[in-house]
Amino acid sequence: GTEREPGASGGSGGEQCQGATAAQDRYRQAWQTARTQLGLRTLDPVPEQVCEVETTKYAKPPGVDGYKIAFAAQGPTNSWGLSSEEAFKRQAAARNVQVLYASAGGDAATQVDNIAQLAAQEPDAMVVVPMGDAITGQVQAAARQGIPVVLCSGRLGPGSGAVSTVTRQYELLGGMYAEWLAQKLGGQGKVAMLSGLAGVPTAEHQRNAAKRVFAKYPGISVVTEQYTQWSPTVAKTVAANLVTQFPDLNGIWSDSGYGDMGVVAAYKDAGKPVPPLTGDAVNGFLKAAKGDPRLEFAVSSFPPEQSTQCLDTALAVLNGQPVLDKVYIDSPSFTNAELDRYVRPECGDNLLIPSGLPPDQLRELKLC
């Protein structure tokens, strides 16, 4: 027909949203917390409707070996991926869940095949750490096959067919960094934006949220937008250019602590003070910040351990308990004022702060 089709089948559309009032409150509360933690005057939540999803149709008893849950993971391409998986597996062991695992190696195209292959093994439920929007169709296919899918630490567009999305909200992160920076600069100044990888949702959602915030401040001008590939090496090269090109730069909005490590190194080499800076809390950055008392920053985290909540959500679905279509993870945000509380000088640069993994496991993974 000539009609436009709706955004594919099923999914977490808002058609018959059971007003999850409590959840809605918790959502606003998360923004409120971040606001207080960073000491912001204002931080307006992005409008978002959280609904409760009926899951009785997915309810089923566990098999003899417990539930079989597929986990389409990012793969151990960095400490985040590693920690996410370790936390998931630990939780699975505790809950007597059998895990079917697949690693995407950080690549969406590989994950498309991973999901197809995991679905072929007929798991009771599937947890997917989305590597990009390219997997949408395959997630829909799995959902149509009757497998309840929980998206974990990331999201897809509406109509993906996932029962629930469990993640730290990108808009919260990108937005609060921008708000902190704008307020720190008194609404005036030149800002550089350093994102991760072009075209990758994790980077683009945060960047877009930040730009919406900066747009509210006419005095703030974004002088350049660069990508760091979440690599401190690339970030340092980019930042070295910032030093020379914008000697009067007032602030740096960055979405990652890995990038910040490079930024700090570049400014240190140039013998210049680092402008106020944002990012996620990576121990290497915090350790570097400790050596520079003048450094002002605001960080939060995208905790890898949220995978445990993804698993729990999947289990709730299998038990037929109602779940929220969007579960937003809360996690501490802090500024340089609280550095000493969070930094782990005894641990490695790659540790993500605050870590939810027990100390013995951190040691075993050589993170501490």
Added chain:
Amino acid sequence: MLIGTGVAAVAATGLTKRYPGVTALDEVAISCRPGRVHALVGENGAGKSTLVRVLTGNTAPDAGEISFRGRPVTLPSPRHALELGIASVHQELTVLPELTVAENVLLGQEPAARGRLDRRAGGRTVAEALDRVGLAGLDPARRAGELSLANRQLVEIARALVRGGRLLILDEPSAVLSGDARQTLFGVIRALATDGVAVLYISHLLDEVRTLADDITVLRDGRVVSSGLAHGYDVRRMVREMVGREVDLVYPSLLEAGEPTVLEVRGLVPRTAGPAPAPVDLTVRAGEIVGLAGLVGSGRSRLLRTVAGARPRAAGTVTVNGWKVRGGLRRAVAAGLVLVPEERKADGLVLELPARANVTLAKAPRGWLSVRRERAAFAEDQAKLGIRAVGPDQPTGQLSGGNQQKLVLAKWLRRQPSVLLLDEPTRGVDVGAKVEIYRLVSRLAGRGMAVLIASSELPEVLGMCHRVLVCRGGAVVGELSGEARTEERALRLALGVAE
């Protein structure tokens, strides 16, 4: 037939082609008439192949006109020439090793119906063409790379025949061909001429030119020296005009060979994939020149390569001056045993490097390289061997065949070897250079070097060598020396027919 009928198939005037440092063609005028075989002779580097490339649209001339059947034409690409009916066999083989024989024959002229290859028609055409060049027994589905050089050349000729043009240009087609195949080729050429095709024929084998040609043009340094009916030329005149002076066309007289045995080969069996050939024994004394004769594929090249350590042996010993040489080319070279291989472009030279670099390649220093000294070395060899080149820095690929061959010789002579193995040393080399190579070899032998020559030119082996060993099936089946060195005996031995 005295004079061909009608207008010239192709006529060129004022053709000029310059390369950096050389004028390959200098106001050349030539005309080929239907029904006649026009031979083009000249020294290596005279410009023959350049003329062919210009006439076939492979190279654009700097100046000059070409007219085809009376009408002026421009030939921006080989395809234009082919469409006019100018077919050619180039000196550089253009047979593609990865394509099959049939695919090679039909290349660029595949019969097709609505885009789809007409295999049956193609098969018929190929079979017919192969039959005409005497390759009736060859499987057209074989990969051309597996064929011997000679058969690849015949495949190339078959390709030109399929084109069935009005002008057929053959650039040294016979250089790699055996006697039989040459006769077949001559038959084909005569038949074409009778059908009214104009043939331009290039060869260094002047006897062959004499028997085949109706007209002759002599080229020297890119200029036409003379042109006329073949009757007016004998070999002497051709040589004189080619070289620009009188050349004594006799083999240098053989000096008495010395006493000590320099090269001794005992029970040598090359490692082969198929059945092993019989073990070979041979000796060469100091100052002795020994020839290896045999049919194509009789195993001469393989034997030489095995002796030189360029391919592995299955059994046997090679002794040089009393020292046993174990396998491997480097050990052989160290012992003073060197090989001038048969395919000089593929195996003898690095064409991309300047001439001086090839001369010093076998003795390149471990440490610093002095360009000055290298140039000096080249100048020395140039004088000694009469190498013609623009200068020491000319890319080797631009040198003519004979000069390239001398370069390979020069390379090895720098190592002052005591045994020199020469595989087809005069293939594609002009008469003048040939004589120079003969003299050089005989001079080297005179200084006590042991020389082993494999050649398909029987008169050459018989004239140059003290002794001739005849090969068949990879084995040495007979030896001729002194008065017994006759072509007939050699042939009988090679073919394996009793006297």
Added chain:
Amino acid sequence: MTTLTAAATERRTPGNGLAGAIRGGGAVWAVVLAGLAGLTLAHGPGFWSPANMAGILAGTVVLGLVALGQHLVVLGGGIDLSVGSTATLAALLTAILIDGYPIRTVPVVLAVVMLGALIGLAHGLLVSAARLPPFIVTLATLYLLQGVALMISTGPAGQVSSALSGFALGRLGPLPYALVVLIVAVALVAFLLRRTAFGRHLRAVGGDPAAARAAGVRVNRVRVVAYLLCGALAALAGVLLAARATIGSPTAGVGLELSAITVVVLGGTSLLGGRGSLVGTLGGVALLALVTGSVTVLQLPATLTELIRGVVILIAAAVFVTRRSR
């Protein structure tokens, strides 16, 4: 004449069969078969289940299409590093232009494939008419096309019609529908290579352009056609990427070029051109799909998956020995 030689009849060199098979890409299939046998032993019924088969086969379609195009270009003595970016751009445009309207499906798919062909045409002209080295030309367009995709959208965009995504995601038993596209493309390329003058000319051009030109082959035209087909096939792969994703993303085809070249070379095609085996290329595709699939099926530890991939490629590469001495 006094030359002593007679044309001996040529004999086939012994071992031609085996050498031929290896040259024909047999080695990769040997590795694939060994892998299949191993997987059957280790995980028999689960591995051969229709759903699992379909999963693995579906993984061959996109790579297979891109590899087919690459095969043509490499056979002709070129290389195309831009296929991943072409596929990305095609995927993004497919989703954006269809935007959920079923009626647009066919015209958009055709237009996108045409666009791919145009990109290929540009490559072909730059390489043959302007005589620029293909490696740099396509490296430049690798960046350029990816840049264009990101300029169009940095995020997910558009939406394909359900018919298209249904086709890309559906299966009949162990056979994904999308496999049909690959099979048709393989048949077409095989036909071109074996049954048309183009196929022969392509190998001739790859083997020795000067010789091919001298034989009257339109060298430039042949090259241009190869690049054009390669671009069109890459775009078709992009369409399938979009169809599988149901939406467009500016990173859909990132990295495909290396897999494609690897697969082609693993299959026994020479990067110098002129020699290649379609069967081998398909074997390479099967091998890569199998490696990715089996890691999931066998539930091997994640930290080892890349190591295993490397070891398998290394073994496959080391197994195929092309002794081409005269």
Added chain:
Amino acid sequence: MALAPAAGLALVLVLALVTTPGFYSAEVLALVLFQVGLIGITALGQTGVLLVGGIDLSVGAVVGLTTVIVAAYSGGSPDRLATGVGLAAGAGLLVGAVNAGLVLARRVPPFVATFATFVLVQGAITAWTRGAPAGAIPPALAPLGTGRVLGVPVPAWVFLGLALVAGLLLARTGFGRRVYATGANRAATALSGVRTGWVIAACYLGCAGLAVLAGLVNAGYLGYVDARLSRNLDLNSIAAAVIGGVALTGGRGRVTQTVTGVVLLATLLTWLVQLGAGPGAQLVVAGSVILAAVWLRTAEEDTERRSW
């Protein structure tokens, strides 16, 4: 002909002048020179491999491997630095040896052989570090990456020195002669008594060795281990050499061409960052400039040769 690649460089310089005021400052120049050093060190190794008709895709993996080994072994302690560097060099050379072994002994096409080792090394790093490399870079390495002598970054000096050495080695020594000869015609060179296998192996080992050095420069530059480093299939080293005019078919190309290519690429990359044109535009500009640069490099004298 020698000026041709420089035309591309001139193009970038003019574009930079027009679009980014302040590009011609000492500070930006230093940034360019740093990039020159970083890209150049591996490009020199790549040049050797290209000259013998090969290609080395494992360079990026060796660079990453070096930083991981140095960090893990030394743990940031200066006394263990030397041993760590030694271990890294050993590992890097092992990769080079595997490449050479595959190419020579098994006649694996270099593209596949080195791609396989690239994936393998990357896999080995992942298997070993589980994605999160531990340890720290000893500060003693910092001068190698961040130091400046006479205002010029140390990596650029290192590159300059190495380029001189490589230039002399290739153009003025018997070894260089053997490299060119081997790349241009291996059969004829081997038949001249040159151990072509060793020549080729030396090039792969040299390339791996330079990749190790580049890894040390990288480690010194950043002071941390960058887990992403080994995941980059580093095409810059190849691109620089090829843009400069080194033939991918072997036997043709000079170090000066590689240097030109390196400078061109480094200038381009720095200019792109300064341009700050956004992700898409940045790539579009990069692609267009590379195209224009090769276009300006007038058609090679011998275009009918196979050369991709």
